[in-house]
Every structure is written in C-alpha cells, then in structure tokens.
Amino acid sequence: MQDFELGFTSVAKEQEPIRAEISGRLPDWLRGTLIRNGPAQWNAGVDRMRHWFDGFAMLHAFTLDESGVSYRSRFLRGPDWCAVQADGKLRHPQFATDPCRSFFKKVASLFVNELGCNPNVNVVKLGKRWLALTETPLAIEFDRQTLQTLGVFDYDQDSFHRQITSAHPVFDQGVMHNFLVQLGRETRYTGYRMPPGGSREAFAHYLSKTPGYLHSCSMTSREMLLWEGPFTVNPLQLLWRNRPYIENFRWRPELGSRLVRLGRDGRSEAFELPPLFVFHHVNAFYEGSCLCVDVLAYQDARSVQQLYLDDLLGPSDEPVDTPELIRVRVEKGKAQMETLSKTPVELPRISEAQGQPYRVVYGITRRESRFYEGLVRLDTHTDTAQFWSEAGCFAGEPVPQVSPDGLEKVLLSVVLDSTCGQSFLLVLDGETMSERARCYVPAVVPFGFHGGFASEG
Numbered sequence: 281m282q283d284f285e286l287g288f289t290s291v292a293k294e295q296e297p298i299r300a301e302i303s304g305r306l307p308d309w310l311r312g313t314l315i316r317n318g319p320a321q322w323n324a325g326v327d328r329m330r331h332w333f334d335g336f337a338m339l340h341a342f343t344l345d346e347s348g349v350s351y352r353s354r355f356l357r358g359p360d361w362c363a364v365q366a367d368g369k370l371r372h373p374q375f376a377t378d379p380c381r382s383f384f385k386k387v388a389s390l391f392v393n394e395l396g397c398n399p400n401v402n403v404v405k406l407g408k409r410w411l412a413l414t415e416t417p418l419a420i421e422f423d424r425q426t427l428q429t430l431g432v433f434d435y436d437q438d439s440f441h442r443q444i445t446s447a448h449p450v451f452d453q454g455v456m457h458n459f460l461v462q463l464g465r466e467t468r469y470t471g472y473r474m475p476p477g478g479s480r481e482a483f484a485h486y487l488s489k490t491p492g493y494l495h496s497c498s499m500t501s502r503e504m505l506l507w508e509g510p511f512t513v514n515p516l517q518l519l520w521r522n523r524p525y526i527e528n529f530r531w532r533p534e535l536g537s538r539l540v541r542l543g544r545d546g547r548s549e550a551f552e553l554p555p556l557f558v559f560h561h562v563n564a565f566y567e568g569s570c571l572c573v574d575v576l577a578y579q580d581a582r583s584v585q586q587l588y589l590d591d592l593l594g595p596s597d598e599p600v601d602t603p604e605l606i607r608v609r610v611e612k613g614k615a616q617m618e619t620l621s622k623t624p625v626e627l628p629r630i631s632e633a634q635g636q637p638y639r640v641v642y643g644i645t646r647r648e649s650r651f652y653e654g655l656v657r658l659d660t661h662t663d664t665a666q667f668w669s670e671a672g673c674f675a676g677e678p679v680p681q682v683s684p685d686g687l688e689k690v691l692l693s694v695v696l697d698s699t700c701g702q703s704f705l706l707v708l709d710g711e712t713m714s715e716r717a718r719c720y721v722p723a724v725v726p727f728g729f730h731g732g733f734a735s736e737g
C-alpha cells in the first residue's frame with residue numbers, strides 16, 4: 281500500500297461544520313474562507329472511475345473568523361452525481377472513464393457534445409456568484425456559505441456551441457477571460473471575455489490542424505496565451521473510437537509545440553517551440569517590448585497515464601513525473617525558450633495579478649515520495665527554492681494571501697497527514713516558508729486541484 285493512498289480514497293459522507301484544533305498562531309488579519317475543489321468519490325454505481333481526474337467533485341471550506349477555524353464539505357450535485365444517486369449508473373463519459381453502455385449510444389452522445397458535467401477542478405468568483413469549473417462547458421453555481429449546489433450555470437445559453445473549455449479563467453478587473461475549443465476538421469480555439477452579469481464575447485480565434493490537450497492559459501493586457509503541445513487528438517477518431525476521451529490523445533513529438541497568441545485586439549498568431557507537455561501556465565508579462573510566458577513543462581505526457589488510480593496505487597515505485605519552469609520570450613516575431621528552474625513545481629500560484637511582472641512562484645513539489653508531498657517557494661530571479669515538507673504529509677495547492685496593509689504574506693494549503701489519517705489547514709509564512717499555524721480537522725480531504733479564498737464576510 282502507498283502511504284498516500286488515503287488521498288485517493290472515496291469520502292463516505294459530507295461534513296457539517298466542525299471546529300478545527302489549532303496549534304500555532306493565525307494572523308489576526310486572516311479572515312475568510314478557503315474553498316477547495318477536487319474529486320472525492322471514485323465509485324459511480326456499477327462503474328468505477330479509473331483516473332484521479334474523474335472522481336465526483338466535493339467542495340471543502342475552511343472558514344477563519346474571530347472564534348477560530350471551522351471546516352465543512354459537500355458534494356456538488358451536478359447532473360452526473362445526481363444520476364448515479366438516482367439509479368446507480370454513470371450517464372456521461374468522463375475524462376478517462378466511460379459509462380458501461382453500447383458503442384452506438386456512446387457515439388450518439390459525442391455527436392451532441394454531451395460530455396459529463398462534474399466540475400471538480402476549480403472554483404472562481406464571477407461578480408457575486410461562485411462557480412465550480414471543469415473542462416466541459418457547463419459550470420455549477422454554489423452557495424459560498426453552505427456549499428450547497430444552486431444549479432447549472434449555462435452562461436445564459438449564449439450563441440457559443442458547447443465545447444471544451446478550461447477550468448482556469450483569468451480575471452481582469454472582474455471580467456472573466458477564458459477559451460473554448462471546438463473540435464472539427466479544423467479545430468478552433470476561441471478566446472472570450474465575459475463581464476459579471478453579461479454574456480460571452482469572442483475577442484480572437486485560432487485554427488489548428490493538430491489540436492492539443494489544453495488545460496490553462498495566461499494573459500497580459502494585450503493577449504491570451506495557449507500552449508499547444510503535441511499531445512494531440514484527431515477529432516474524427518474522438519467521434520468513432522470506442523475509448524474514453526483522453527485515451528484518444530497521442531504523444532506526437534514530431535509535431536513540436538506552438539505558443540498560440542490570441543490578441544485581445546483580434547489578431548492571432550503562433551510560434552513554433554520544442555515538443556513539451558503543459559498543464560499549467562504560471563504567468564505572462566512584458567519586460568520592455570519582450571513578452572515573457574512562463575509555463576510548467578513536462579518532457580512528454582506520461583503524467584496523464586501515471587495518474588490512473590491503478591498506476592498510482594499499484595506496486596510500482598516509479599515517481600510521478602514532474603515539470604520544470606520554462607520561460608518563452610517573444611520579441612520581434614521570434615520565440616525563444618529557456619529553463620528557469622529544474623526544481624519540480626506543480627499547481628502553481630503567484631500573489632501578483634496575471635499579466636504583472638512577478639518573482640516568486642509557489643506550488644506543490646516532490647522530493648522523497650512517489651507523489652507530490654511538499655510545498656515550494658521558488659525565486660525565479662535566483663533559481664533558489666525553499667521547501668516545506670513533513671514525513672507522511674501530502675500538501676495541496678498553496679494559495680497565497682497578502683495582509684490588507686501589504687506587509688505580510690501567508691500561504692494556505694490543505695495537507696493530508698497519513699500518519700494520523702486526518703487533514704489540516706497549514707498556514708506558512710510566504711517569505712520564509714516557516715509554519716505559523718496548523719488546524720487539524722477530524723476528516724480526510726482527498727487530493728484535489730484548485731481553490732480560492734473568499735475574504736469577504
């Protein structure tokens with residue numbers, strides 16, 4: 281058994297608000313709720329989810345107020361979760377798991393773009409509304425206080441076809457920016473903006489002959505950037521092949537990568553780069569006239585395979601593949617790439633707004649374990665790293681928070697302590713990575729992906 285197996289174990293029940301046991305001292309100014317999203321249930325009636333990314337979404341909230349810290353959790357009542365509760369069957373294909381059903385029904389569902397709706401990747405705030413997101417186009421709105429599902433958020437059923445999207449929109453002064461992928465003979469990437477209460481409005485398109493798996497983007501005041509690696513799919517095969525969604529993608533390094541630039545003025549272009557696989561952009565910004573785009577890059581897409589539950593929890597002692605921080609500099613129509621650091625970092629967060637110059641990236645890292653276990657603070661100017669880790673503990677995405685006077689910075693991360701079978705909210709000093717406080721809850725928070733901090737009351 282792997283010591284991180286508990287992090288991939290289905291949660292049996294939702295947790296009503298419960299007090300955390302605090303050790304150390306929390307900053308007085310740190311008030312609000314850390315909301316985490318991630319898979320927490322890999323049983324789907326007669327079907328079993330095969331991949332980490334497929335588990336049913338659960339929201340977890342750690343609320344910090346005058347009286348201390350409390351924790352609660354709730355499954356998202358998305359259409360797929362509700363279907364399994366109702367009749368014990370998965371109705372829609374997931375990332376790497378297909379329901380048990382006939383080939384012809386499967387093809388029919390793909391023709392109407394009816395991929396599943398289980399938004400287990402991220403949460404964002406659009407105006408006053410909180411949304412849970414994944415890579416299929418429907419989001420789910422939830423109540424920030426109770427975590428109750430409010431319903432499917434269908435972008436006001438605007439004119440965009442239901443397509444593939446990203447769970448990593450970028451906000452610019454409250455306006456959400458994201459992209460859609462419409463697979464076809466020529467695949468179209470569309471960058472769009474959406475103000476709170478408004479509808480989506482495209483600002484640029486790019487046509488691709490070799491669509492890549494796209495997970496996130498970065499953005500400056502002038503453009504949105506996509507990394508199209510050669511983990512690619514033939515859209516027609518996606519329709520006709522009898523295999524789950526992601527298993528239609530193939531690693532084809534001979535195609536190289538493209539940095540796709542969707543100009544916010546409507547112009548788009550692409551730059552050829554070496555074949556690398558990317559889940560997460562860190563940031564994009566300008567140094568004078570030079571556009572810098574920082575991403576976490578893998579040598580290939582093997583990590584997608586490594587994150588199947590049978591592979592993760594099997595007898596292998598092969599560590600999960602980790603990416604490196606690379607920078608692409610675009611100037612005078614040419615793109616050049618350099619490695620900024622070989623320190624493993626994933627689920628990256630910065631405390632600056634997207635598009636602004638930055639120096640420090642925070643993330644999870646892997647050192648001794650097979651799976652990500654620690655946290656890292658990486659200084660991109662000096663390529664020096666500071667770490668937090670503890671035996672038997674596995675940390676999730678670190679969320680930076682800066683004090684209202686701008687003088688203090690902390691990192692919030694939900695850590696699973698496999699030695700006692702409980703999770704805790706860890707608060708680190710954002711400069712030194714030393715521990716300020718930890719707050720144990722009598723619950724296991726399975727390994728999730730992304731989250732956000734709601735600082736309002």
Ligand code: CO
Nearest residue numbers: 495560729730
């Ligand atoms: Co992500």
